[in-house]
Amino acid sequence: MLRVGLTGGLGSGKSTVAGYLRALGAEVVEADALGRALMEPGQAVYAEIVRAFGPEVVGSDGRLDRARLAELAFQGGRLNDLNAIVHPAVIAAQRRWMDEIFSRNPAAVAVLESALIFEVERDARARGEEESVLADWRRRIDRVVLVTAPEELKIARYGARISPTGAGRAAAEADARLRLAHQVPDTEKAPRADYVLDNTGDEAALRAQVEALWERLKAESNKSLE
Numbered sequence: 001m002l003r004v005g006l007t008g009g010l011g012s013g014k015s016t017v018a019g020y021l022r023a024l025g026a027e028v029v030e031a032d033a034l035g036r037a038l039m040e041p042g043q044a045v046y047a048e049i050v051r052a053f054g055p056e057v058v059g060s061d062g063r064l065d066r067a068r069l070a071e072l073a074f075q076g077g078r079l080n081d082l083n084a085i086v087h088p089a090v091i092a093a094q095r096r097w098m099d100e101i102f103s104r105n106p107a108a109v110a111v112l113e114s115a116l117i118f119e120v121e122r123d124a125r126a127r128g129e130e131e132s133v134l135a136d137w138r139r140r141i142d143r144v145v146l147v148t149a150p151e152e153l154k155i156a157r158y159g160a161r162i163s164p165t166g167a168g169r170a171a172a173e174a175d176a177r178l179r180l181a182h183q184v185p186d187t188e189k190a191p192r193a194d195y196v197l198d199n200t201g202d203e204a205a206l207r208a209q210v211e212a213l214w215e216r217l218k219a220e221s222n223k224s225l226e
Helices: 014-024 031-038 044-053 066-075 079-104 117-126 151-162 169-181 186-192 203-224
Strands: 002-007 027-030 109-113 143-148 195-198
Touching: 002 014, 002 117, 002 203, 014 027, 014 109, 014 143, 014 203, 027 031, 027 079, 031 044, 031 079, 031 109, 044 066, 044 079, 066 079, 066 169, 079 109, 079 117, 109 203, 117 186, 143 186, 143 203, 151 169, 195 203
Parallel strands: 002 109, 002 143, 027 109, 143 195
Antiparallel strands: none
């Protein structure tokens, strides 16, 4: 068994890498998908967010207004408040998912796709949580794979994804800059990652890197069973 954290800044291409790994045989889960499920009405995380941020973050359909919540978190300086609610629940869900995967297949390579592996640790330590599971991802992840790309390329990719027709591209790119400002720079992440994938080139170049990585991850997982 091997627990792999796949991370990279916004627009780095980590979701593309996750797709390649899934096609090659990895079990993959997205931290964002787990978080969205926990933020649905009826969930404890949903109730705590509404309590902390107020009824203005609830849309007319009773679900969270994610755009308004993001505005309060990023532009209102309350990102740490939101993360302190969401991250512990997401990490608990990740652990349950991995336990279920390994109970079915002890040789599995379980990949957690998350943009914020390093940021969760940084923020937890900033709150004084030196010994918590949030502050030490090595308790829950065996290998970390970092996907990198130049900042301006990340911003351009995000803008094109959010606004493919060009309308609103400037606003999307401004949002990307704001979000990236809250993330740990690649220059700080890379020395702590086990594997670094450079996504500066085309998809073929990235795929070749992922295929080579997959062979190494499979070998490490099999070795762990010996």
